Amino acid sequence: MSLLAPPAGLVVLPGAGGDRDQRTLVALERDLADAAPDLRVVRAHFANRDAGRKGPERPAVAVAHVATLVTDLAAELGVPTARIAVGGRSFGGRMASMAVAEGLDVAGLVLLSYPLHPPGRPDTLRTAHLPAITAPTLAVSGERDPFGTPDELRTHLGTITGPTEIVLVPGNHSPADAPVLAAVRSWLLAT
Template structure:
């Protein structure tokens, strides 16, 4: 497989493209071209995140635009982001958006305190390399829950667990190093 040509990073539901973790990851993977994106609701100044069909359509458009700007196709791009953003990227790939891999930071496996409301239906349709970086006390999914459900992904999965909750507070350097290290193996 050729080296990835670029990385698209998306924020969690309450953040923007300028979230400190995304900025740290962009710096860590340099000189790999990176595009940090906002979703349509954020661009429009709204607080409520887009429904998946809107977010996935936006990702398709932005991935095609970024790939064209790099003179390549979306199957050479890594897609990912924090929480909601990573989930939307994983859904886009599961629904057929060609990609080189997924970078899923603090993946929201289920709402906090509601482990019965899993967001995993699409995982078996993913057949690209996947990196999952999460905190060991993440209320959106424990390391054991994440490992159990990531087993449904058909592509190779790398799980990295860091000390912390969903925000993995104060661990931007470690998150960024995990992403850069994984990207170097592709």
Template sequence: MRDASIVTSSPFTKRNRPAGLVLTPGASADRDHHTLVAIDEALTDLPVLRLTLGTNRVPSAVKKIVAASEAFAAELGVSLDRLAYGGRSFGGRSCSVAVAEGLPAAALVLLSYPLHPPGKPDNLRVEHFPDIAVPTLFVSGRKDPFGTPDEFGEHVPAVAGPTTVEWVDGNHAPKNDAPVIEHVSAFLGY
């Protein structure tokens, strides 16, 4: 298990770092979730689009992410592969499925990724991991019931692209956004 140290190197340089970030909330939250707002406010040099998904179904969320990302990329004047995608729990999972299904991406930022429902470690949500070929950051609370450090150690290596896993104090909803922001900022090179 890695300590909660901040990522000291990014997989990106100033030339190839993402041109925008699409952030999505967990299943019961909206675009104004405090962690998403805090990331948006901290990354002043990176355009951020915060979405409310309005669904608890991954296929519906994927469609919304793809449509919103196309509009966001057009607004920024960049191709979809210059955008990073991610968010908390269900939102991050939905972004990871969208990328695994072919949405071009620069990176994934997965906060409190739900490897499985609490208490159901055999009900895994990792079948799409081998189809993720972009740099991927996972940031989770050490006491998250949706996935322990050992479970992440077992399943994250299935991701085809380079991965970084960082741990912060807390559970599925870490209260302190500062270390989460530091990890995201360092990973994206901002």
């Protein structure tokens, strides 16, 4: 199920060790610029990168940063945050999902390679907040992702209360960009 209407903007964030120039985020911005020139895409990184730190940002700080990015983009475009989609790759998607679960009103949530758990530790789940998400959600993951198998994704992302679509693509935690871009483009822009 795609969104009811294409959003006015999209904010995307990278995985824990990445920055705004992460390969898939750059490819996504370019792809959407071609497909929907009026859709404003903001590729952002977490504030710790500005301070020269490369490890993951603390969740509370990262979630607040996501909310600020969405609010700022909405203000720039003169629309409510409910017209902005948000998401990211791995840690970036998880932080975006936590912001939405905490009440950030968005058009949709895009989760790329969502990290349900650390590799090899399926009992260390990062899913407690998922039932609080009511926004339409797209999850795109590799079929062999060690951070969550297809069955685990269906089970745990199935607890999201908003409409949810899971797209599995060939690959692992860093699948090829083409099928990821096609899934996101189709979901964001189909009406």
